Amino acid sequence: MILLRYFTLFMALLGTPLFVVISALALLSFSSVGIDLSVVIIEMSRLADTPLLVSLPLFIFAGTLLSESGTPRRLLNLSRLLLGWMPGGLAVVALVVCAVFTAFTGASGVTIFALGGLLYPALLKDQYTEKFSLGLVTTSGSLGLLFPPSLPLILYGVIAEVRIDQLFLAGIVPGLVMLVLLVAFSMHKGPRVDRQAGGPARGEIIAGLREAAWELPLPVIVLGGIYGGFFVAGEAAAVTALYVLVVEVFIYRDIAFSRLPAIMVQSMMFFGGILVILAASMATTNFLVDREVPMRLFEFIRHYISSKYTFLLLLNVFLLIVGCMLDIFSALVLVVPLIVPIAQGYGVDLIHLGIIFLTNLQIGYCTPPVGLNLFLASYRFEKPVVELYAATLPFLVLQMASLVLITYLPFLSLFLVRWWG
Amino acid sequence: MNAFGKWLAGLRRFGQRLEEAFLCLLLVSMILLACLQIVLRGLFGGGLLWAEPLLRYLVLWSGMFGAAVATRAGRHIALDLVSYLVPAGMKSWLNLLIHLFSSLVLAALTWAAVIFVRNEAEFGGTSLLSIPAWAWNLVFPLAFSLMTYRFLAAGVADILAIAGKSSARPS
């Protein structure tokens, strides 16, 4: 039985779908203690009792539509008009646009492909160094994970069973902290060339605003709808999906009606990939719960670590390692159920824990040797991965700095939540 | 034989279209049902009591069948580190191993799902919309058996690829 489990892990390394590996482990574990295998499905069926899950497929669909449409170009155009004239303006544009875009589309690499392709040549043309531009675009690919309504934020809420509307509020300030640090650095590193004095003409700005007029209300719809008492977090996703569908297909006509089915299937396929991992890991987690492993793990750790802050430090190191090995969805699904009871034992607020988790996993995207963004950027811009390691390094240092701030200053995550109630 | 093969391929294509249409239907129903709830609440101060649980089942069904499509497209989340390192000649063998292993696991999941649904039929009673609980949970055996079939089919394709290559090579 133990041999079979090692074989399963070996199969994981060879590239077997993760949900297959996790399911195999669950089946082997339950059968090794003589528990009926249908328990695996009983656990999976609990997904139908998870009200928060509804927002996941709908936001995925909205995000896929947005990335297939002309939104990236319009958003970029408008931001350039508004911010591009400042010193380091284009870099600031890149960071802000990528953050907003990632919040809506999830961090599935879409940002690097959809926006990076437009931003990288523009940065080079504006005489940013190649190294800086590469680092910036690669890092931006996962920026914005902390802003509502990012998918990983929702998934954390689903797994840890905390309120998603609170997570939405909690991510805003930490996300801004990270953004501000990166913006300051980029303005400092921007090329010292004389741009034409003053900003763009007023008419240009109005034209840009008019062009993106239908996309600008999106963040307001999500947050305003929830906090204005029009709908709950799960329904916000449906409204967003319907709104984006109408805007992109019928108003901008970026997406032909005939392409809709393919985009729908594609987004459900992506959602299905996440759902089966979630389902499988519910089964393995249940096995661990059955054997009382989380409780014992906590007692074991408690034996060696008494301080909450030491625990958080070790948690960060652990999550950084996890973050550069696993994709964000698998990492969340596998690690959150184990860590939540332990963190509760140390008195860590679960909302704060969620922000720490996502910050870590976001950094993991750019951490050598295997951060996903590094590979995506290497593929997209045809640069060797090693070159990207060097290019992202300064950005990585800044992200680590904001991680320290976010971890040890819980009020950054919590004060909006408390202030709201 | 050739005509039969064509007919089989046509049948498979039809099945895939049906599956994709089903997924689109599920997604559109989710969007409309959730939006309808908001409208009803705005107009009448309340919504349909069965909409919420129905929505959750729609999510489950769309996700499971979405995963079945991901299986067909070979688009599941995996650690694909080794595939960068393995020489091209080994690739088909590696895939064969992965696909056979996966179909075994999925067959076990299907078996577990059948037991689960059978238990539900016996003890589960009716749940949402007077439809018995087992019917709502039918998604598990259906989707898992579809995935089992697809991993097996991928394995067969690997074998054909390996055979094709070795027969093309002069011995």
Add this chain to the structure above:
Amino acid sequence: PPPAIAGPTYLFKVASLAPEGSVWIKRFREFAREVEEQSGGEVGFKIYAGGVMGDDLAMYRKMRVGQLNGGGFTMTGIGSVVPDFRVLGIPFLFRSYAEVDQARQGLYDHFHKVFADNGLELIALTEVGFIYTMSTAPIATVAELQKSNCWAPDNDPLSAGFLETLGTTPTPLSIPDVLTSLQTGLVSTVFNSLYGSIVLQWYTKASFITDMPFGYAYGAFLLDRKQFARLPEKHGALIKTVAARHFDILLADTRKSNEEARSVLQDNGVTLVKIEPGALSELEMIRDKTVLRFKGKAFSQEIYDETMRLLARSRGH
């Protein structure tokens, strides 16, 4: 690490939605310890608190396949399996805990039988307590309740059916969404026990509590009947006698915590609203109409008649 000791001969794995540290789990651990001690370590319990094994339905499914051997169930959860158990949850049925106790005692044997028919051994009845109408504005009349935006409690056909009969369209929301929705005005009226409204912080928004029980929430501690039958007779009897004592204490504890909650709520600016005279009989009429809709479906005619007979007796009719 402690030396490895042989586990109990008869191990019951028991789950509950009640959180670790709550009155229910604390008392259950006391009960388990005493049974273990008095059986010389032969009977043991493993407790999974806080819903880690899933909700009532998942717990029941796991009992069927033997992963679990028992559970602390809530009425709304196990009611879908054993409908008759719902009967005490009919809105505006009881006016005092004295009436409740009469009915609980009188129906115990019937409950024991219907659980046994479903493979479950009833060990004890548990209680959450009276459920009150809690709102962002005072509700003293039927018209005020009709006008408010009511929340429809999860899995509770009787309460939802009552609100529909009343002429409102209740809004179904899952528990995590309730607090935000109270805040944003999506719903204005919710239903909970006094203790529960503190635990879930609902009182911070719904600060007007109508001082007349809307309904009664309760549960049952059940063991797998086959597993229970396998026990030597003395151990089976032991579990029952120890349970009788501890679950009586639990009942007193639960009521005390609800009573304490009442004063905590008042200290925190919650207003207890007196119901207008005449409103209660109006509500009871609506209840009777609701019962007509659900009798024979959500619970049997037989259990309903028996409950009404017990109620009439305790009211001295």
